[in-house]
Amino acid sequence: MFHDSSSAIFLTLALTAAAAAAAAKPIIQIREPNPTIDLNFAVRLNLSGVSLVAHDRARAAAMIFSTNTSDARKLRARAPAIDATNTGVTYVASVGVGAPATTYSLVVDTGSANTWVGSGKAYARTSSSVDLGKNISVTYGSGYFEGKEYNDTVTLSPDLVITQQSIGEAIKSSGFGACDGILGLGPVDLTNKTLEGRETVPTVLNNLFTQNKISKEVVSISFAPTTKQPNMNGVLTIGDTDATKFKGSLVYTPITRTAPANRYWGIDQSIVYGAHRTNVLRATSGIVDTGSTLLLLATDAFDVYRNTTGAVLDKATGLLKISNEDYAKLESLYFSIGGRTFEMTKNAQTFPRALNSYVGGDNNSIYLVAGDLGTDLGSGIDFINGYAFLERFYSVYDTTNQRVGIATTENTYSELN
Ligand SMILES: *[C@@H]1O[C@H](CO)[C@@H](O)[C@H](O)[C@H]1NC(C)=O
Ligand SMILES: *[C@@H]1O[C@H](CO)[C@@H](O)[C@H](O)[C@H]1NC(C)=O
Ligand SMILES: *[C@@H]1O[C@H](CO)[C@@H](O)[C@H](O)[C@H]1NC(C)=O
Ligand SMILES: *[C@@H]1O[C@H](CO)[C@@H](O)[C@H](O)[C@H]1NC(C)=O
Ligand SMILES: *[C@@H]1O[C@H](CO)[C@@H](O)[C@H](O)[C@H]1NC(C)=O
Numbered sequence: 001m002f003h004d005s006s007s008a009i010f011l012t013l014a015l016t017a018a019a020a021a022a023a024a025k026p027i028i029q030i031r032e033p034n035p036t037i038d039l040n041f042a043v044r045l046n047l048s049g050v051s052l053v054a055h056d057r058a059r060a061a062a063m064i065f066s067t068n069t070s071d072a073r074k075l076r077a078r079a080p081a082i083d084a085t086n087t088g089v090t091y092v093a094s095v096g097v098g099a100p101a102t103t104y105s106l107v108v109d110t111g112s113a114n115t116w117v118g119s120g121k122a123y124a125r126t127s128s129s130v131d132l133g134k135n136i137s138v139t140y141g142s143g144y145f146e147g148k149e150y151n152d153t154v155t156l157s158p159d160l161v162i163t164q165q166s167i168g169e170a171i172k173s174s175g176f177g178a179c180d181g182i183l184g185l186g187p188v189d190l191t192n193k194t195l196e197g198r199e200t201v202p203t204v205l206n207n208l209f210t211q212n213k214i215s216k217e218v219v220s221i222s223f224a225p226t227t228k229q230p231n232m233n234g235v236l237t238i239g240d241t242d243a244t245k246f247k248g249s250l251v252y253t254p255i256t257r258t259a260p261a262n263r264y265w266g267i268d269q270s271i272v273y274g275a276h277r278t279n280v281l282r283a284t285s286g287i288v289d290t291g292s293t294l295l296l297l298a299t300d301a302f303d304v305y306r307n308t309t310g311a312v313l314d315k316a317t318g319l320l321k322i323s324n325e326d327y328a329k330l331e332s333l334y335f336s337i338g339g340r341t342f343e344m345t346k347n348a349q350t351f352p353r354a355l356n357s358y359v360g361g362d363n364n365s366i367y368l369v370a371g372d373l374g375t376d377l378g379s380g381i382d383f384i385n386g387y388a389f390l391e392r393f394y395s396v397y398d399t400t401n402q403r404v405g406i407a408t409t410e411n412t413y414s415e416l417n
């Protein structure tokens, strides 16, 4: 089991600053990753302590809690008090704050929008730090932080330096383990009421755009399956998409109109299974989220998947486990997003075998990446396309056009697992 950062698995990813960063220039297509990238963007797996499913479900519950529906109340009553932010898979970026900058390891989170430091390494104020004289507080799953808000210089890479970025300093926090805070890449409305006396706080993306550091308010994420060896196998592109990281064309779909998914990177999708196109998930709303590990499905959709595949819930891991016989028959899931079909292969549905022992599983068993969201269809967040999905498809978070882009990649049909 992992107990600290030294025994955790780190995959080194890289961040490409958009070459087209300069203000008035037309958008320049990025043709290859910038070799001088400075932002150290890594996938950190921390599978100890609590099952992945419980982690993802607590996070989902917190997102659904943002409304006061009966589903939200039911989930709230059932949600375990667990460390919801710091277990499972997190993407950690090295971000500089201040002048001269102190470097912090921040969770890259598309499901929240405040940026803050200080849960691990303390905030080091410099001459660029301006105390805004206001308190800030944000709750995530069962984790939270509260503290003071500053304006400060934030350095993502030498090409991406933001001045007067509103950032939080955690005075009290819980649930962030070895990380120093969060780089919030979610929609700005998620910051509503977090800072006293303010409706919203400009996000890092908002400021990069208003300060003309990027010409489009867009973040794009490319991941590879976790078992693949490190070596430039993932890229976070700020300000544009990177055509070298996906195949064919991007399909864009508007942010869903259904609450509460529409507060996040929410989309509409449906899912069918296998050659007979068995309905698993009717067309409904949910979210794409770097902060979730699994592919989470509303309980009734999850039950259809479980019944259809013959998989059974495994007590030791909390994951679905499938026999060799049923695995031999396992077919693809077909996601319908924005009018296009995306195939999640049998291999993509398989939990990385090399990690079985880290989640309490047997090396010789086969586990699946679909998890039970914990509430039936109709809560407004009926699925979460987490890391298990994102490592097989390219994803684009486009604030300017209020849409999410998805494309296939060289990993979509990869057999590595
Ligand atoms: C949520 O709704 C329930 C029932 O309508 C009500 O009793 C409760 O006070 C509400 N909670 C909040 C935080 O608005
Ligand atoms: C901010 O919070 C602290 C306690 O953490 C409190 O003492 C202080 O009065 C608060 N400031 C404002 C302006 O509300
Ligand atoms: C903080 O930064 C914002 C821009 O993000 C700016 O509008 C505001 O005036 C700054 N506040 C102070 C007190 O410097
Ligand atoms: C991993 O998770 C455990 C349990 O939540 C936590 O105590 C620990 O600090 C985490 N480690 C890292 C490197 O985040
Ligand atoms: C912020 O929340 C309030 C209700 O608490 C709502 O009236 C307002 O429209 C929200 N603003 C934004 C920008 O979401």
Ligand SMILES: *[C@@H]1O[C@H](CO)[C@@H](O)[C@H](O)[C@H]1NC(C)=O
Binding pocket: 300, 303, 304, 307
């Ligand atoms: C799954 O199978 C069980 C047992 O056969 C059955 O009770 C249940 O209704 C099925 N659920 C779905 C969603 O097909």
Ligand SMILES: *[C@@H]1O[C@H](CO)[C@@H](O)[C@H](O)[C@H]1NC(C)=O
Binding pocket: 354, 355, 357, 363
């Ligand atoms: C299971 O696999 C892990 C990593 O692949 C290895 O470290 C461990 O020794 C294996 N356990 C057994 C019982 O073979």
